[in-house]
Amino acid sequence: MIISSYQKSLWVRNALLVLCSIAVVAVLVKVGLCYKKVNLYKQAQAYYSSHDLIKAEELFAKADDITVLSYGDEQWNSLMHGLTATRQELESIQLQARSAISENQDAQVLETYELYQNMRKNNKQPGEQTAFFEQLSSHLGIEKEWADYYHRALQEAKDQSKENLTQQSYENETFIRTLVTIPDEYFGGAKQKQSELADLFQQYEKTKLRNLTASAPFDEVVARTAKSLRMYREIGVKADWLFTGLERFAQSEINLSIRQKDLSAFISQSIAYRKIEDVLPRDSAVLAAITRHLESRVKQAEQYIQSRQFSKAIELYQELNALMDTGALITTAEESWLVYDPTRLLEVKYPDKKFRSVRSGTARWGAQVYAFGLEESEQRLYFAAKKEDDSVAYLEVGLENVDMKSAKISISDKLGEKDAPLIMIEAAGKERPVSFTGLLPALSENVIHKRFSIEADEFSIIDSTHILIKNAVGKGEQEFASFVLDETGLVYDQKIAHIEETTTPEESGENDYPPDLPPVSQTEQNGQKPYQIAVYGGPGEEYEKIGQISSDSSIQVVTDMNGWYQIQLNGKEGWIRAPQPAP
Amino acid sequence: MRKRIGVQFRKTRKTAHTFERIQGCKRCHTYHVLWDTHCKNCGRAYTPIRQLSTTVARRHVQTRFLLLGLFVCLAILAADTVLQLALAFGIGALLFTLFFVIQKRLGSYEKDAQFIRFLTSERETIKQSLVHHLEDIGADVKAERIKDAYEKTREIGHFIESDTIKIRKIMFLNHYVLRKDMELELDTLIPKTYDKDFMEYLREVIKVQPWLVKKAVLDYVKRYKAQILLLENGEQLIGQVAGAALRMKTYIEQYQDLIIEFIDYLPRERLLRLAKMVSTNRHEGWDRLYEAVKQRVDTHYAFDPDFKGVL
Amino acid sequence: MLTYFLLFAAFVLVAIRFFKLLRLKRRNLSNAEIDQHLHVLLNEKRDRP
Numbered sequence: 001m002i003i004s005s006y007q008k009s010l011w012v013r014n015a016l017l018v019l020c021s022i023a024v025v026a027v028l029v030k031v032g033l034c035y036k037k038v039n040l041y042k043q044a045q046a047y048y049s050s051h052d053l054i055k056a057e058e059l060f061a062k063a064d065d066i067t068v069l070s071y072g073d074e075q076w077n078s079l080m081h082g083l084t085a086t087r088q089e090l091e092s093i094q095l096q097a098r099s100a101i102s103e104n105q106d107a108q109v110l111e112t113y114e115l116y117q118n119m120r121k122n123n124k125q126p127g128e129q130t131a132f133f134e135q136l137s138s139h140l141g142i143e144k145e146w147a148d149y150y151h152r153a154l155q156e157a158k159d160q161s162k163e164n165l166t167q168q169s170y171e172n173e174t175f176i177r178t179l180v181t182i183p184d185e186y187f188g189g190a191k192q193k194q195s196e197l198a199d200l201f202q203q204y205e206k207t208k209l210r211n212l213t214a215s216a217p218f219d220e221v222v223a224r225t226a227k228s229l230r231m232y233r234e235i236g237v238k239a240d241w242l243f244t245g246l247e248r249f250a251q252s253e254i255n256l257s258i259r260q261k262d263l264s265a266f267i268s269q270s271i272a273y274r275k276i277e278d279v280l281p282r283d284s285a286v287l288a289a290i291t292r293h294l295e296s297r298v299k300q301a302e303q304y305i306q307s308r309q310f311s312k313a314i315e316l317y318q319e320l321n322a323l324m325d326t327g328a329l330i331t332t333a334e335e336s337w338l339v340y341d342p343t344r345l346l347e348v349k350y351p352d353k354k355f356r357s358v359r360s361g362t363a364r365w366g367a368q369v370y371a372f373g374l375e376e377s378e379q380r381l382y383f384a385a386k387k388e389d390d391s392v393a394y395l396e397v398g399l400e401n402v403d404m405k406s407a408k409i410s411i412s413d414k415l416g417e418k419d420a421p422l423i424m425i426e427a428a429g430k431e432r433p434v435s436f437t438g439l440l441p442a443l444s445e446n447v448i449h450k451r452f453s454i455e456a457d458e459f460s461i462i463d464s465t466h467i468l469i470k471n472a473v474g475k476g477e478q479e480f481a482s483f484v485l486d487e488t489g490l491v492y493d494q495k496i497a498h499i500e501e502t503t504t505p506e507e508s509g510e511n512d513y514p515p516d517l518p519p520v521s522q523t524e525q526n527g528q529k530p531y532q533i534a535v536y537g538g539p540g541e542e543y544e545k546i547g548q549i550s551s552d553s554s555i556q557v558v559t560d561m562n563g564w565y566q567i568q569l570n571g572k573e574g575w576i577r578a579p580q581p582a583p
Numbered sequence: 584m585r586k587r588i589g590v591q592f593r594k595t596r597k598t599a600h601t602f603e604r605i606q607g608c609k610r611c612h613t614y615h616v617l618w619d620t621h622c623k624n625c626g627r628a629y630t631p632i633r634q635l636s637t638t639v640a641r642r643h644v645q646t647r648f649l650l651l652g653l654f655v656c657l658a659i660l661a662a663d664t665v666l667q668l669a670l671a672f673g674i675g676a677l678l679f680t681l682f683f684v685i686q687k688r689l690g691s692y693e694k695d696a697q698f699i700r701f702l703t704s705e706r707e708t709i710k711q712s713l714v715h716h717l718e719d720i721g722a723d724v725k726a727e728r729i730k731d732a733y734e735k736t737r738e739i740g741h742f743i744e745s746d747t748i749k750i751r752k753i754m755f756l757n758h759y760v761l762r763k764d765m766e767l768e769l770d771t772l773i774p775k776t777y778d779k780d781f782m783e784y785l786r787e788v789i790k791v792q793p794w795l796v797k798k799a800v801l802d803y804v805k806r807y808k809a810q811i812l813l814l815e816n817g818e819q820l821i822g823q824v825a826g827a828a829l830r831m832k833t834y835i836e837q838y839q840d841l842i843i844e845f846i847d848y849l850p851r852e853r854l855l856r857l858a859k860m861v862s863t864n865r866h867e868g869w870d871r872l873y874e875a876v877k878q879r880v881d882t883h884y885a886f887d888p889d890f891k892g893v894l
Numbered sequence: 895m896l897t898y899f900l901l902f903a904a905f906v907l908v909a910i911r912f913f914k915l916l917r918l919k920r921r922n923l924s925n926a927e928i929d930q931h932l933h934v935l936l937n938e939k940r941d942r943p
Binding site: 004005006007009010012013016017019020023024026027030031034038069070071 | 607609612635638639642643645646649650652653656657660662663664665668704705
Binding site: 599600601602647650651654655657658659661662663667670671674675678681682685689690692693695696698699702703706709710713742743744745 | 896897898900901903904905907908911912914915916918919921922923924925926928929931932933935936937
């Protein structure tokens with residue numbers, strides 16, 4: 001179907017009519033806006049001429065928002081744009097400040113304050129910009145808001161400090177930081193702020209310290225005061241007076257502990273005080289005093305060692321370990337003690353066992369120091385030695401066929417080698433009066449060799465390998481026989497003589513004992529009058545006499561060594577000579 | 584000869600120009616060249632085609648004006664400074680004024696150009712409308728409404744120069760008795776070739792309205808004289824045509840030969856008129872004619888008292 | 895810049911219109927010519943039987 005020109009012309013005309021109408025409406029709108037803009041502009045200029053910059057800028061901004069037309073003098077426009085930027089910046093600062101103030105965010109409030117101060121600095125040159133800035137800031141009342149906030153903050157801080165002191169509760173000390181963040185002008189200047197805050201803090205801290213020292217333990221006082229010192233350092237406030245107070249307090253407390261010889265108190269105070277070392281200056285008198293006293297206690301321990309009061313020394317070292325590392329000193333003390341008293345080897349290793357006939361010494365069997373003793377109930381000999389390489393070896397050997405009650409230990413000076421002699425155990429025998437057992441510790445093999453075990457009437461060492469045995473069990477019965485000691489053990493060598501008559505073991509016992517066997521010592525005293533026994537500081541009369549006990553008093557024997565018993569006397573250690581059998 | 588019926592044809596509209604006969608229906612987009620005033624399909628009144636064209640032309644002007652307005656508005660909207668704005672308004676107003684002035688002074692010339700353009704663009708539609716009319720005529724013929732068929736064909740004949748249309752008209756006309764008071768046509772029926780029906784019609788028309796015979800008819804008769812003479816009473820017909828030509832002096836001069844040739848078949852009144860004319864206008868090279876008239880008068884009308892003293 | 899361009903375009907529109915109308919005036923069409931044109935339009939093709 002052909003669309004007639006008639007219709008076509010109608011459609012075209014109508015379409016253009018619509019478009020044109022829209023365009024006309026748009027033009028009318030634009031004209032309206034232009035008119036409005038020009039009006040606003042002129043009003044803005046009028047206000048500008050009458051120096052009402054705020055209104056001028058406001059109207060200019062409104063006019064400027066209408067972008068359909070550019071109008072006006074370029075220079076004046078750019079000036080007004082500058083003012084608009086200033087206004088926007090100020091308004092945004094005010095907004096931020098308001099929200100920070102409403103949320104009590106000190107840091108943000110200060111930030112906005114500083115932003116404002118920066119702006120103010122930048123607007124110092126005489127000119128429209130500065131005039132506008134001043135007009136606007138007073139119009140918006142920005143400064144008043146900060147003033148109100150900070151004055152309130154100041155008052156609240158002061159109240160808080162008073163409250164803390166009244167309640168004696170120091171958990172909430174945020175007011176200190178708050179006070180520092182309050183700008184100088186609200187104190188009347190930087191100097192005034194410094195001095196006012198210094199006074200305030202000083203008064204607060206002094207009262208607080210006074211209260212704390214009266215009510216709280218030492219470490220709490222120190223910790224709290226240190227916390228305060230740290231805070232003051234962080235916020236840049238000089239608090240020497242607080243430090244002085246703390247030192248004075250700490251000094252007096254520590255001196256008291258020293259005077260009272262309360263070492264544990266001293267130590268805990270020192271620990272507490274050393275903990276806060278980071279806030280203390282290098283020349284802290286208290287720290288020096290602590291160090292000095294500590295050194296004196298160490299010297300005391302050294303003296304204990306010298307006076308052979310090893311356990312005291314070690315105890316003291318252990319106590320002092322909380323303050324300084326006394327591990328090395330303890331080790332040295334232990335070594336000295338070991339050297340001094342090798343039986344400790346056994347005591348330390350087997351604290352529950354009771355040893356009898358303990359022997360100790362140095363430089364034998366490849367050991368620096370050694371100790372060995374009999375454990376009666378277990379029928380064993382325990383041997384402990386500190387080797388050349390400072391390691392400690394513990395050996396033991398069973399003595400099943402040995403009568404432990406009558407057993408006596410000795411170290412042979414003939415049998416074995418000079419540095420590795422045999423340990424001889426003489427005890428009552430089953431078939432014969434005496435049994436002899438020869439043991440040789442082999443530290444390198446970690447074993448004690450039982451070199452021989454023989455029962456006989458008598459036992460006499462001729463030399464390092466030859467032994468004369470009377471009436472041995474087995475080979476050599478009823479005869480004086482010569483035995484050879486070789487790698488396998490005791491080997492019958494030859495008969496020396498025949499035994500003619502039987503002799504009583506009691507009579508022959510005393511005279512034929514090998515000279516190196518000590519006389520049997522009685523462990524009990526029978527039918528004698530009680531007498532005083534001297535107690536020495538060490539197993540020897542060369543030691544200081546530290547007391548005496550009655551011979552019939554019951555004593556607790558810790559150990560025995562070389563004819564001396566170590567006992568506990570009134571909680572202290574002492575040594576007494578082993579009681580001799582009545583001749 | 585068929586039986587002719589007496590009828591009164593509808594009077595045909597007289598217009599200065601053919602296009603004035605065309606009417607259009609705005610809604611249906613069809614054209615109508617007959618006498619209806621309202622569209623048969625939608626009932627809307629017809630609008631003369633010229634008026635339609637004028638409307639289109641007016642809209643065209645409005646469109647141009649609105650386009651101008653659009654440009655000016657856009658120019659105003661694009662203005663960035665006051666100067667540009669003022670310039671846009673000023674020049675815009677100036678341009679509007681110019682446009683109006685131009686329109687006022689020269690606008691009328693556009694109407695005619697627009698009309699031609701309109702006609703050209705509506706040509707097919709007009710043709711279709713004419714075809715539609717022809718279909719209606721066909722229906723009329725089938726329904727033996729010959730009168731309506733003739734009347735419609737007559738209207739269509741104003742637009743279409745076609746022997747077919749002419750012959751159809753002639754055939755329709757030959758159904759009817761021709762009278763002096765009827766609005767008859769002759770020149771518009773002259774076919775391009777010899778047509779017997781046309782001659783029949785001519786014979787009838789000359790009887791009632793001899794003044795319709797004009798140059799075109801005379802030329803036609805002259806051209807197809809031989810065929811006409813073959814008709815029954817062909818000579819009499821030509822004689823009557825020649826007699827009708829005697830109305831005007833120029834015709835006598837131009838068609839002397841024809842008159843002389845068929846002077847014998849001129850009716851008595853016509854001969855008398857001729858004799859009077861030749862006697863007064865003898866000098867103008869009418870010798871032969873004078874001689875022929877004299878001879879005829881002398882041979883056949885010597886004793887007619889009306890002819891005495893004329894030559 | 896756009897303003898000037900659009901104003902120029904509008905001016906061009908008016909100028910074109912002016913010259914077109916001027917040309918038509920010179921042509922000076924008459925009704926008879928229109929009629930003739932119509933006659934030619936309708937009779938160009940003999941499409942009726």
